[in-house]
Amino acid sequence: MSPPPDAARSPGPPAAAGGGTNSIEKACAVLRALAGFDAPLRLIDIAAAADLHQATAARVLETLAENGLVRRHGRRRLYALSPLAGRLGQAGRAGILREAAHASMLRLSVLSDDTAMLSVRCGDEALYIAHEFGRHPIRVDTLGIGRRRPLGVGVGALALLAALPQGEAKAALDRVEPALARFPLLSRGLLEREAERARTRGHALVADLITPGGGGVAVAIRAPEAGLTGAVSVVGPTDRILAREAELAAMLREEAALIRERLLANCGLQNSI
Template sequence: MSPLADDAPPPTAGSDPNAVQKVCAVLRALAAPAPRRLTDLSAETGLHKVTVLRILDTLAQEGFAVRAADGRRWRPGPELMALAASAGRPDDLRALARPSLMRLAELSGDTVLLSVRSGVEAVCVEREVGSYPIRANYLDIGSRRPLGVGAGAMALLAWLPDREIDAILGIVVQRLGPYPRLGRAEIRAGITEARTRGHVVLLDQVVDTMGAIGVPVRDETGRTVAALSLAALTTRIRAREAELAEALRREADLMERERIPAGRGGVG
């Protein structure tokens, strides 16, 4: 019997996810930096633990998931790693961004991030840590946040079409529990401010005493496909906002000129 035999046929719009969508949800949750417990995967995907376990067992048989050493947690398997490696072509977005991340970290001394969109979330796909001793290490490669939560996540959201933003916020507001200083009104205000400035600045909204500044990276059609952001102590952001914004925009422009083809960027 198929491990998903109890799942319903493909749903109509607005109904429960179908079998393939459930597998995709588990794979996204599994891609976190640290191994995940079954309970965590169930909570994050919204799927019953029995369903998640059946999916994991099948993924493990195919090499896409493995149990961690403690036997209670799960992590990506070798086949998933191979897929990620095969995506690392010379024109890959991360490779394109790497020189920019290095220059920005050297210039600022702070942590620089490359983020892409995955559904209604921003995913950190690359990071460069600068030399300043107090570092913003709360985001690692693979970390996810709702769009609008953090400078990179806001840069991915702010320049989307208004109707798309409306749809995204309708979902995101249900996921803001861990971020008590952020709600629909605060995110809306952040979008307006970002469009006025031409860059995102968020201070003390997600992590106390920490701030971030970010800019969008666009493809040849003008659509946002990634974000460059820099995280640091709030005092360091305030003192250098204009300088950092100019440096981030310069590197984003350089990436765009390299050329990011239409459709490049995003992980889901």
């Protein structure tokens, strides 16, 4: 969203202090106001959006800035959320997605006998937040929980890249291209082609590109209403993945839809699809 026009609210006197709980509520109101806009905001706009007097909003902003949650922009007294606040938001979204996906992850690991993995988009990276191991005795190496990969690198990250509009995907590849040097079998051109194939098929497929002898199938979980995009995948030995690509893709699409429904329900949002 763009910043609002000049707010009509008078600076007025600050509200009387109401104890710690009241201060926390005011800080939350200011953080929600900042989170609702893409551009830095003026004090008058923040006060209006948070329904606070300007003097109160100014004190709250100073405290949040001192604690690293808000940053000031230049001499115009513009304010925005800090990178730390962004990371806290990412952690919160990851927790919500992990909770919504728990039953599906267990079911996928049982039905496939291979490893189910869950990732969420964080900027230009895929953050891996959960996995469930199946019963098959041969497992491929997987990223540990909390590890990150550039968008496109790995089957979950490829599904996340393919879920972006093409213009956004191109811009993301512009930014992550230098990191591809760490992956000798990958190139920007290859990721562009694989992302386009994933859009056409409705699922991402990777075989032997990251882990020799390992592959996977992944489907994106699109939940813009909840402010996130995730991906659920099944990974295992390449021959097992390729032999069951269609079966795994259908299974993943069904579970991705269920995860989306649970996610929106947990957030108190209505499923618009």
